Amino acid sequence: xxxxxxxxxxxxxxxxxxxxxCAASGFTFSSYSMNxxxxxxxxGLEWVSSISSSSSYIYYADSVKGRFTISRDNxxxxxxxxxxxxxxxxxxxxYCARDPTSAPSAFDIWGQGTMVTVxx
Amino acid sequence: DIQMTQxxxxxxxxxxDRVTITCRASQSISSWLAWYQQKPGKAPxxxxxxxSSLESGVPSRFSGSGSGTEFTLTISSLQPDDFATYYxxxxxxxxxxxxxxxxxxxK
Numbered sequence: 001x002x003x004x005x006x007x008x009x010x011x012x013x014x015x016x017x018x019x020x021x022c023a024a025s026g027f028t029f030s031s032y033s034m035n036x037x038x039x040x041x042x043x044g045l046e047w048v049s050s051i052s053s054s055s056s057y058i059y060y061a062d063s064v065k066g067r068f069t070i071s072r073d074n075x076x077x078x079x080x081x082x083x084x085x086x087x088x089x090x091x092x093x094x095y096c097a098r099d100p101t102s103a104p105s106a107f108d109i110w111g112q113g114t115m116v117t118v119x120x
Numbered sequence: 121d122i123q124m125t126q127x128x129x130x131x132x133x134x135x136x137d138r139v140t141i142t143c144r145a146s147q148s149i150s151s152w153l154a155w156y157q158q159k160p161g162k163a164p165x166x167x168x169x170x171x172s173s174l175e176s177g178v179p180s181r182f183s184g185s186g187s188g189t190e191f192t193l194t195i196s197s198l199q200p201d202d203f204a205t206y207y208x209x210x211x212x213x214x215x216x217x218x219x220x221x222x223x224x225x226x227k
Contacts, residue, residue, distance in 0.1 A: 044207065044218055044220045044221045045207055045218040045221075046218065047215070047216045050216075059214045059215060061215070062121075104152070104211040104212070104213055104216065106154030107154075107166060107209075108169075110163035110165075112163055
């Protein structure tokens with residue numbers, strides 16, 4: 001079964017750091033670009049970051065650029081999001097999602113999400 | 121970034137109704153548009169890609185149309201399982217953006 005499972009969310013103080021992980025299974029992880037998308041409580045979806053299959057190309061939303069770092073370990077079938085200098089407005093459910101093609105695509109597979117709460 | 125605007129924000133409908141949701145892009149995105157369905161507490165589910173292509177396993181009552189800057193999602197006969205929030209997303213570039221969502225409620 002094709003599956004993405006996020007972990008690493010939790011409660012963190014403003015200015016703190018957190019590292020999210022996304023474990024992939026059921027497909028050849030190293031062949032796909034991957035993404036992080038977030039959703040603040042009661043709000044819509046916001047694309048956060050993308051990374052190509054070989055990590056050659058990385059993109060960030062302006063709202064997280066300079067604070068968040070996306071990375072992947074193809075040997076471990078895992079995607080990561082290092083979040084530093086966290087702000088209250090980063091509070092959200094964070095989803096990892098797969099790009100089914102090498103070009104920008106719709107996201108065909110999503111994880112169940114992990115909640116990040118930034119609060120003192 | 122390309123801005124995506126959905127209308128309406130909320131839609132009240134009955135089982136069996138034909139429902140149409142509109143999505144407009146701030147600039148031309150050709151047919152690089154997707155539609156997702158999201159239920160409370162769940163991840164979004166891909167319904168339509170490339171404006172009108174139905175994702176595998178999605179019921180044929182869902183259809184998409186449009187190109188350039190104006191797109192529609194149509195549910196031909198609303199079913200109880202379809203009450204959810206729907207989002208459009210452009211993927212004309214890697215900096216993908218979503219519409220604000222349309223909540224389909226029971227009338």
